[in-house]
Amino acid sequence: MERREFVKSTALAAGGVAIARPIVGRSLGSRLASPPEIDASAKELLLEALDAASAAGAQYADGKVGLYRNQRIGTREQQITNVDESSSLGLGVRALVNGSWGFAATPELTKEAAARAGREAAAIGKANAAVERSAVRLAPVESYGDVTWTSDYEIDPWDVPIGEKVDRMLEMNRIAMEADHVRFVSSSHHFVKVEKTIATTDGTVATQTLIRNNPGMSITAISDDRSDFQSRNWVTYPAARGYEYVLQEITPEKVEQWAAEAAQKLSAAGVEPGKHNLILHPTHLWLTIHESIGHPTELDRAEGYEANYAGTSFLAPPSKVLNQFRYGPDFMQLEAERTAPGGLASVGWDAEGVKADEWMMIKDGIFVDYQTTREQVDWISEYTGVKHSHGCAHSDSWSSIPFQRMPNMNLLPGEEDLSVDDVIAATDDGLYMEGRSSYSIDQQRYNFQFSGQVVWEVKGGRKTRMLRDVAYQATTEDFWNSMDMIGGPSTYMTYGSFYDGKGQPGQSNPVSHGCPVARFNQINVLNTGRSG
Amino acid sequence: MKRRELFQTLTPGRHGPPTASPKGLSREEAEALSAHILEMSAADETLVSIGSGWRGNTRFAVNRITTAGTLDNVSATVTARFGRQSASATTNRLDDASLAEAVAGAAELARLAPEDPELMPLLGPQEYMPSEGYYDSTADLDAALRGEVAASAIRLAKDTGALKAAGFLQCSAGSSALANSSGLFAYEPATSLDYSLTVRTDDGTGSGWAARGARDWSTVDYEALNRTAVDKSTMSRDPRPLDPGTYTVVLEPAAVADLIGLLAGSLDARRADEGRSAFSAQGGGTRVGEQIIDPRITLRSDPQGLGSAPWAGDGMPLEPITWVEGGVLKNLYYTRFWAEKQGAQPTGFPGSLRMSGEENSLEDLIRGTRRGVLVTRLWYIRSIDPRTILYTGLTRDGNFLIEDGRIAHPVNNFRWNDSPLFALSKLEAMSRPVRVRTDREVPAVRVSEFTFSSVSEAV
Numbered sequence: 008m009e010r011r012e013f014v015k016s017t018a019l020a021a022g023g024v025a026i027a028r029p030i031v032g033r034s035l036g037s038r039l040a041s042p043p044e045i046d047a048s049a050k051e052l053l054l055e056a057l058d059a060a061s062a063a064g065a066q067y068a069d070g071k072v073g074l075y076r077n078q079r080i081g082t083r084e085q086q087i088t089n090v091d092e093s094s095s096l097g098l099g100v101r102a103l104v105n106g107s108w109g110f111a112a113t114p115e116l117t118k119e120a121a122a123r124a125g126r127e128a129a130a131i132g133k134a135n136a137a138v139e140r141s142a143v144r145l146a147p148v149e150s151y152g153d154v155t156w157t158s159d160y161e162i163d164p165w166d167v168p169i170g171e172k173v174d175r176m177l178e179m180n181r182i183a184m185e186a187d188h189v190r191f192v193s194s195s196h197h198f199v200k201v202e203k204t205i206a207t208t209d210g211t212v213a214t215q216t217l218i219r220n221n222p223g224m225s226i227t228a229i230s231d232d233r234s235d236f237q238s239r240n241w242v243t244y245p246a247a248r249g250y251e252y253v254l255q256e257i258t259p260e261k262v263e264q265w266a267a268e269a270a271q272k273l274s275a276a277g278v279e280p281g282k283h284n285l286i287l288h289p290t291h292l293w294l295t296i297h298e299s300i301g302h303p304t305e306l307d308r309a310e311g312y313e314a315n316y317a318g319t320s321f322l323a324p325p326s327k328v329l330n331q332f333r334y335g336p337d338f339m340q341l342e343a344e345r346t347a348p349g350g351l352a353s354v355g356w357d358a359e360g361v362k363a364d365e366w367m368m369i370k371d372g373i374f375v376d377y378q379t380t381r382e383q384v385d386w387i388s389e390y391t392g393v394k395h396s397h398g399c400a401h402s403d404s405w406s407s408i409p410f411q412r413m414p415n416m417n418l419l420p421g422e423e424d425l426s427v428d429d430v431i432a433a434t435d436d437g438l439y440m441e442g443r444s445s446y447s448i449d450q451q452r453y454n455f456q457f458s459g460q461v462v463w464e465v466k467g468g469r470k471t472r473m474l475r476d477v478a479y480q481a482t483t484e485d486f487w488n489s490m491d492m493i494g495g496p497s498t499y500m501t502y503g504s505f506y507d508g509k510g511q512p513g514q515s516n517p518v519s520h521g522c523p524v525a526r527f528n529q530i531n532v533l534n535t536g537r538s539g
Numbered sequence: 540m541k542r543r544e545l546f547q548t549l550t551p552g553r554h555g556p557p558t559a560s561p562k563g564l565s566r567e568e569a570e571a572l573s574a575h576i577l578e579m580s581a582a583d584e585t586l587v588s589i590g591s592g593w594r595g596n597t598r599f600a601v602n603r604i605t606t607a608g609t610l611d612n613v614s615a616t617v618t619a620r621f622g623r624q625s626a627s628a629t630t631n632r633l634d635d636a637s638l639a640e641a642v643a644g645a646a647e648l649a650r651l652a653p654e655d656p657e658l659m660p661l662l663g664p665q666e667y668m669p670s671e672g673y674y675d676s677t678a679d680l681d682a683a684l685r686g687e688v689a690a691s692a693i694r695l696a697k698d699t700g701a702l703k704a705a706g707f708l709q710c711s712a713g714s715s716a717l718a719n720s721s722g723l724f725a726y727e728p729a730t731s732l733d734y735s736l737t738v739r740t741d742d743g744t745g746s747g748w749a750a751r752g753a754r755d756w757s758t759v760d761y762e763a764l765n766r767t768a769v770d771k772s773t774m775s776r777d778p779r780p781l782d783p784g785t786y787t788v789v790l791e792p793a794a795v796a797d798l799i800g801l802l803a804g805s806l807d808a809r810r811a812d813e814g815r816s817a818f819s820a821q822g823g824g825t826r827v828g829e830q831i832i833d834p835r836i837t838l839r840s841d842p843q844g845l846g847s848a849p850w851a852g853d854g855m856p857l858e859p860i861t862w863v864e865g866g867v868l869k870n871l872y873y874t875r876f877w878a879e880k881q882g883a884q885p886t887g888f889p890g891s892l893r894m895s896g897e898e899n900s901l902e903d904l905i906r907g908t909r910r911g912v913l914v915t916r917l918w919y920i921r922s923i924d925p926r927t928i929l930y931t932g933l934t935r936d937g938n939f940l941i942e943d944g945r946i947a948h949p950v951n952n953f954r955w956n957d958s959p960l961f962a963l964s965k966l967e968a969m970s971r972p973v974r975v976r977t978d979r980e981v982p983a984v985r986v987s988e989f990t991f992s993s994v995s996e997a998v
Contacts, residue, residue: 112608
């Protein structure tokens with residue numbers, strides 16, 4: 008059986024059989040002829056693994072069979088630099104034994120190997136429980152039976168010939184190179200296609216197909232005497248879309264503008280350090296939201312579970328901040344969801360069989376809820392009143408352990424439909440910033456320094472000249488509470504990150520953030536153009 | 540050996556007790572597999588890269604084990620070439636159908652790809668210097684042993700009182716192999732591990748950290764690391780406020796390892812030649828031969844002694860090379876293409892780094908400081924300006940004020956904005972180098988000026 012057919016067949020193999028606990032002793036039989044290397048459907052393999060884990064003492068288990076495909080293409084100027092495809096297929100199973108987790112994974116897709124992985128996951132859980140008895144309690148979840156979900160895309164990137172993609176990349180590179188002073192350009196595509204089936208002992212078997220897309224371009228201008236070079240990077244951002252997103256995001260008109268901006272940076276004036284009013288475009292603001300709201304509201308961070316790597320959170324303990332901490336002004340509303348079409352964190356069901364959720368995290372400026380998985384619900388439900396998981400369990404491969412990851416988190420636009428021009432017109436003195444550049448924030452997500460791709464001086468309600476070497480520093484609390492103007496629905500845009508890192512071993516999570524333009528009052532700005 | 544049998548050789552011992560035979564494909568298996576893939580390929584030229592082996596990890600936090608896992612896997616990457624057209628396909632399945640799919644996939648992509656004018660000819664058979672290799676001490680770190688390490692850290696934190704331990708132990712054992720249709724074959728079994736521990740005070744005002752990477756678990760004194768993290772945590776409780784500004788700093792080796800990595804990452808010859816690097820000379824050429832940092836500093840790569848792979852991606856043998864000698868920029872790194880174009884010698888990427896030091900201890904550096912800040916480590920380091928290798932980041936897990944040669948008290952963390960070129964030009968003293976990571980051996984340093992741009996209240 009071809010691997011792609013194998014994964015597709017999992018939907019067929021589902022056959023409407025809901026799993027009830029316990030699942031030991033179920034007679035499934037192979038419904039599809041398979042070569043010895045893969046001797047059952049994804050669902051059958053998962054049931055073997057879950058049965059084996061349960062028989063070995065697991066009170067709960069979940070597992071995943073996934074095929075992960077990546078296609079990467081790189082170019083520079085008028086030449087190709089790389090064309091790579093990869094695929095990885097295997098099974099991972101997680102078992103909860105006496106309150107402790109164990110995990111095992113195998114690329115071998117036989118019933119025997121699946122059962123072995125289930126037993127090993129349970130054995131590891133048991134060994135960990137012996138070291139320190141933990142009290143993992145899972146929030147209840149509905150049993151959804153056999154379900155399917157597909158992300159939102161029009162053109163499967165794998166249906167577009169490599170030559171067509173490369174020709175377009177080289178054409179865009181050529182257009183960029185026509186600008187004055189532009190000497191170098193590189194562009195890249197990274198397409199991901201995930202076909203996975205998850206199963207839990209609580210009775211859900213979800214087969215899902217996800218496509219995502221990360222187009223990139225970097226344009227470098229060099230001064231005539233080689234005393235200076237400036238780049239226009241991060242021209243666009245990833246999305247859970249098909250190839251149509253490339254056609255929409257990277258157009259000749261936009262490339263001309265980005266190239267002109269790279270050259271313009273060479274002669275831009277350095278910013279005057281000090282306090283400035285900042286107008287932040289959605290192409291920049293999404294990452295500020297990600298770093299200063301997304302990460303501190305991860306409940307495992309707040310409780311110390313990420314202390315050895317990413318860090319903890321200033322937003323702790325939950326009993327002292329939930330329904331009390333003022334994140335920002337009354338008009339600040341922030342929602343989390345895993346449902347938006349095109350959202351990088353959107354799914355049908357999470358790694359624990361929880362259906363994709365939508366919920367408010369900041370209401371009228373007040374922090375009201377965290378991101379949760381099933382075991383985390385119990386930690387805060389007395390403060391939030393929420394008794395179900397928000398469905399934030401994710402693992403980035405069949406071989407990695409599910410844990411709490413960021414959903415899409417969106418700053419909602421204001422009621423009045425102010426445009427970017429309206430916000431600029433209302434600003435007598437300030438800086439207007441587009442695009443992300445350097446981002447650094449501390450291990451409790453409090454002190455940060457961020458910078459943008461293109462910065463304009465705003466005087467008397469108008470964009471005047473381009474500035475450079477601009478970075479702003481603030482604390483999360485001061486920054487968001489200084490927000491004094493927010494754009495309307497027509498300025499709302501969604502961008503995101505393809506490789507958000509967390510955990511040990513490190514896992515990457517794709518996530519999107521929607522937001523409008525917004526203005527921040529008197530933020531500390533540095534000039535980073537220091538020469539020694 | 541038939542593919543089917545080969546696939547099965549990966550499985551025995553995987554879920555049972557540790558076996559005497561190394562994990563991952565043996566040399567014979569890797570050789571047979573790569574020969575089989577090369578045979579399947581109809582491309583003009585073919586390159587095969589195979590990684591295989593085992594990985595185990597145990598993670599703990601808030602004084603208990605939170606997750607643990609194990610994985611056996613393999614991956615084979617096939618690069619097919621037709622003239623100057625080239626593309627790669629990777630699979631983690633070794634059955635004939637999957638391998639055939641990867642071989643055909645690479646060929647199909649290569650035929651569709653434009654010609655790469657920079658494609659270099661495949662290398663023929665090469666000689667490799669021996670590297671650090673494979674240690675059973677690491678390969679045998681099963682879940683029970685890893686759990687015992689975690690338990691030792693948790694015990695010490697609990698026994699010391701009012702502390703919470705969080706840490707991670709990860710180990711891997713396996714082999715890498717590379718083969719091509721010009722007769723090159725390279726094989727390397729290797730183990731590696733990383734252990735790190737963060738200990739926080741219950742009141743959240745203090746945090747200490749220690750970490751170590753190595754090939755050989757028997758060289759890691761994890762109990763000493765536990766003690767360091769616990770002591771630092773206790774010492775860092777209740778930090779006092781200290782204003783941002785320019786300070787004399789003593790940077791511990793973990794911080795120096797990061798700074799020196801930023802410098803090494805900027806040594807690309809091509810970018811320098813193209814005029815877009817800190818090492819581009821104004822008007823043309825590069826800054827090779829110029830004094831770039833303090834004359835006491837020498838920086839070299841030692842792929843054999845510091846445990847990186849003995850070959851670059853295309854099979855080129857990696858040899859020791861000096862990047863900075865006596866503070867003078869001696870070499871930039873060259874790919875084979877750029878080296879040929881510029882008439883230079885190709886080098887590997889400066890991955891493994893050995894920095895010179897002096898005959899001092901860390902305590903000597905502290906003793907010689909009238910007023911300064913002792914920095915345990917740096918965090919969230921991000922580029923601000925590649926023209927000056929200017930970066931920003933934070934201090935973390937133990938920041939202390941030094942007064943009159945002694946640690947006076949813990950202080951708040953800082954955001955810093957600085958460059959290794961600036962900081963290492965203001966060198967006062969160095970300690971003896973220590974191996975802080977598998978691929979870094981560096982000293983602690985005292986530099987006279989380091990820029991803390993704002994206070995970080997984070998602990």
